[in-house]
Amino acid sequence: MMDQARAIADAVLYEGYLLYPYRASAAKNKVRxxxxxxxxxxxxxxxxxxxxxxxxxxxxxxxxxxxxxxxxxxxxxxxxxxxxxxxxxxxxxxxxxxxxxxxxxxxxxxxxxxxxxxxxxxxxxxxxxxxxxxxxxxxxxxxxxxxxxxxxxxxxxxxxxxxxxxxxxxxxxxxxxxxxxxxxxxxxxxxxxxxxxxxxxxxxxxxxxxxxxxxxxxxxxxxxxxxxxxxxxxxxxxxxxxxxxxxxxxPEIAPESAGNLFDGTEIDEILTLRTMTLTDAEKREARSTDPRAAELIDRVDHLPAELVERLHGTIRYLHSVTPPENPAETPWWDPGADASVSPEADSVLVAGVAVSKGSRVRLRPGKRADAHDMFLAGRTAVVEAVFQDVDDTCHLAVTIEDDPGAELYAYHGRFRYFAPDEVEPL
Incomplete structure (x- = not known):
C-alpha cells in the first residue's frame, strides 16, 4: 500500500523537473x-x-x-x-x-x-x-x-x-x-x-x-x-x-510505463519516440544536464522493442462488431464501418426514459466532472448523438439550448459530452 503511495509521490515530486528535450539550453527548461x-x-x-x-x-x-x-x-x-x-x-x-x-x-x-x-x-x-x-x-x-x-x-x-x-x-x-x-x-x-x-x-x-x-x-x-x-x-x-x-x-502508475519521463501530462509513447530521435550531440547535452536525464536517455536507447510496443496502447477486452457490407470501400475511422452502432439513431435509458438525438435534458454534472462542466449545472441541452467508446461506455453529445453558437457547434460536430447519469430527461 505504501509502495504504491510512494510511487505516486515520486511522480509528483519530479513532475516537470526536466522536460523534453531534456537539455538545459531548451527554453522550457529555463523556467522551472x-x-x-x-x-x-x-x-x-x-x-x-x-x-x-x-x-x-x-x-x-x-x-x-x-x-x-x-x-x-x-x-x-x-x-x-x-x-x-x-x-x-x-x-x-x-x-x-x-x-x-x-x-x-x-x-x-x-x-x-x-x-x-x-x-x-x-x-x-x-x-x-x-x-x-x-x-x-x-x-x-x-x-x-x-x-x-x-x-x-x-x-x-x-x-x-x-x-x-x-x-x-x-x-x-x-x-x-x-x-x-x-x-x-x-x-x-x-x-x-x-x-x-x-x-x-x-x-x-x-x-x-x-x-x-x-x-x-x-x-x-x-x-x-x-x-x-x-x-x-x-x-x-x-x-x-x-x-x-x-x-x-x-491514482496509479500505468504498468506499461518503463520509467519516469518527468511529464505525467504527456503520453509515454510520444515522449519515448521523440527522445529516440534526438541526435548524438543532443543526447550528449541532455546527459550532461542532469544525472536523471542521463538515466532516461540510456533507458530509452536500450528499451526493447516489445516494451515500446506496449506503450502503443492496451486492449482491455474485445467485443464483436457488425462488419460493413463493403469493407474495402469503408475507411476504418468511418462510423459506418460498424453497423452495430448508429450515434444518430441509438438511444439510452435514463430514469426509465429513452434518450436519443433530439431529446431535451437538464445537465446535472457528477463528481467526476471538470470545472467547465460544473458551470453548466442546471442548464438545459439538446442531445445531438449517443456515442459508445471502446470500453462500451456511453456518452451523450449535447448542445446548450440557450447558447447562441449551438447551431454552429452542431454543424462542425463540436459537442459537450455527459454521461447518462449526469442528465435529467425533460
Missing part, C-alpha cells in the same frame, strides 16, 4: 519549479504571488497513531568552473576529456518523518536542513555544488467532529520559515521547498475521501480548506497523499 513551491515567508509576503505555507484538511477515523512524512526537493546549484591562471572561472558548459559538463540547478530529495502519538490535537514540529558545498575535481576544471540552509515547520491539528458518528477533522500545514530577506527570485528560490507534499498513513482506521465521502461526513468534508495541497486516497483508505497537483482518489 512550477509545482508545490514554498518560498521564504518574507519573499512570499512581498506581493510576489508565491506562498510560504500549504495546508490540507481532511476527515479521518484514526484508531492508531498517524504517520506523517513531508517530502520536497532542495535546490542544489551546480556550477562548472574551468582553470584560469591561479584560480577558476565559471562557465555555462565545457567539454573535458570528451565529457560535457553543464552548469545547472539540480535538486536533492529531503524527507521529514513525524509520528503523532496519542491525540494529535496541536503539534508543531520545527525542522532544519543544512546547507553545504561539495567540490568535484576535473582535469582542467571542477564542479562546485552548493546547497543553502532551510528552516520549516509541520503543524498538525485535529478537531473532533460533532454528532454520533465520531471522526476528526485533521489539518496539516507545511511552513517555510527560512529567515531570508532578499527580494531576488533566484536568492529566495535557494531557500525554497520544491514540490512539497505530505504522505499520511494509519496502521488502523481510515481516511475519508474528499470527493466521495459517506453521507454523514459530507458536510464536514465540504468545510475542509485545502490551500496548495489536496488530499487523495492512495492504495486504499489507510494512506493519503496531500499533493500540490490535484488528483483523483486512487
Amino acid at each position: 519549479w512550477q509545482w508545490g513551491v514554498l518560498m521564504p515567508p518574507t519573499f512570499a509576503a512581498n506581493d510576489t504571488g508565491e506562498r510560504s505555507m500549504a495546508q490540507s484538511q481532511l476527515i479521518a477515523e484514526p484508531r492508531s497513531p498517524v504517520h506523517l512524512r513531508l517530502r520536497f526537493l532542495q535546490l542544489q546549484a551546480r556550477c562548472v568552473e574551468i582553470e584560469e591562471g591561479a584560480g577558476f572561472r565559471a562557465v555555462g558548459s565545457v567539454v573535458l576529456d570528451d565529457v560535457e559538463y553543464t552548469t545547472w540547478d539540480e535538486a536533492v530529495e529531503r524527507e521529514v518523518d513525524v509520528e503523532l502519538d496519542g491525540d494529535p490535537a496541536d503539534h508543531q514540529i520545527p525542522f532544519t536542513v543544512d546547507g553545504g558545498q561539495e567540490l568535484e575535481p576535473l582535469s582542467g576544471g571542477r564542479v562546485v555544488r552548493r546547497r543553502y540552509p532551510l528552516q520549516g515547520a509541520v503543524v498538525v491539528r485535529s478537531k473532533p467532529l460533532p454528532g454520533p458518528f465520531g471522526g476528526v477533522q485533521l489539518t496539516v500545514q507545511v511552513k517555510n520559515t527560512s529567515p531570508v530577506t532578499s527580494s531576488s527570485w533566484p536568492d529566495a528560490l535557494r531557500h525554497a521547498f520544491i514540490a512539497a507534499h505530505v504522505l499520511l498513513s494509519l496502521d488502523e482506521g481510515q481516511f475519508l475521501s474528499q470527493v466521495d465521502p459517506p453521507e454523514w461526513a459530507s458536510l464536514a468534508t465540504k468545510e475542509c480548506v485545502n490551500d496548495g495541497m489536496w488530499p487523495v486516497l492512495v492504495g486504499g483508505s489507510q494512506s493519503v497523499l496531500c499533493s500540490p497537483i490535484i488528483l483523483y482518489d486512487q
Whole structure:
C-alpha cells in the first residue's frame, strides 16, 4: 500500500523537473519549479504571488497513531568552473576529456518523518536542513555544488467532529520559515521547498475521501480548506497523499510505463519516440544536464522493442462488431464501418426514459466532472448523438439550448459530452 503511495509521490515530486528535450539550453527548461513551491515567508509576503505555507484538511477515523512524512526537493546549484591562471572561472558548459559538463540547478530529495502519538490535537514540529558545498575535481576544471540552509515547520491539528458518528477533522500545514530577506527570485528560490507534499498513513482506521465521502461526513468534508495541497486516497483508505497537483482518489502508475519521463501530462509513447530521435550531440547535452536525464536517455536507447510496443496502447477486452457490407470501400475511422452502432439513431435509458438525438435534458454534472462542466449545472441541452467508446461506455453529445453558437457547434460536430447519469430527461 505504501509502495504504491510512494510511487505516486515520486511522480509528483519530479513532475516537470526536466522536460523534453531534456537539455538545459531548451527554453522550457529555463523556467522551472512550477509545482508545490514554498518560498521564504518574507519573499512570499512581498506581493510576489508565491506562498510560504500549504495546508490540507481532511476527515479521518484514526484508531492508531498517524504517520506523517513531508517530502520536497532542495535546490542544489551546480556550477562548472574551468582553470584560469591561479584560480577558476565559471562557465555555462565545457567539454573535458570528451565529457560535457553543464552548469545547472539540480535538486536533492529531503524527507521529514513525524509520528503523532496519542491525540494529535496541536503539534508543531520545527525542522532544519543544512546547507553545504561539495567540490568535484576535473582535469582542467571542477564542479562546485552548493546547497543553502532551510528552516520549516509541520503543524498538525485535529478537531473532533460533532454528532454520533465520531471522526476528526485533521489539518496539516507545511511552513517555510527560512529567515531570508532578499527580494531576488533566484536568492529566495535557494531557500525554497520544491514540490512539497505530505504522505499520511494509519496502521488502523481510515481516511475519508474528499470527493466521495459517506453521507454523514459530507458536510464536514465540504468545510475542509485545502490551500496548495489536496488530499487523495492512495492504495486504499489507510494512506493519503496531500499533493500540490490535484488528483483523483486512487491514482496509479500505468504498468506499461518503463520509467519516469518527468511529464505525467504527456503520453509515454510520444515522449519515448521523440527522445529516440534526438541526435548524438543532443543526447550528449541532455546527459550532461542532469544525472536523471542521463538515466532516461540510456533507458530509452536500450528499451526493447516489445516494451515500446506496449506503450502503443492496451486492449482491455474485445467485443464483436457488425462488419460493413463493403469493407474495402469503408475507411476504418468511418462510423459506418460498424453497423452495430448508429450515434444518430441509438438511444439510452435514463430514469426509465429513452434518450436519443433530439431529446431535451437538464445537465446535472457528477463528481467526476471538470470545472467547465460544473458551470453548466442546471442548464438545459439538446442531445445531438449517443456515442459508445471502446470500453462500451456511453456518452451523450449535447448542445446548450440557450447558447447562441449551438447551431454552429452542431454543424462542425463540436459537442459537450455527459454521461447518462449526469442528465435529467425533460
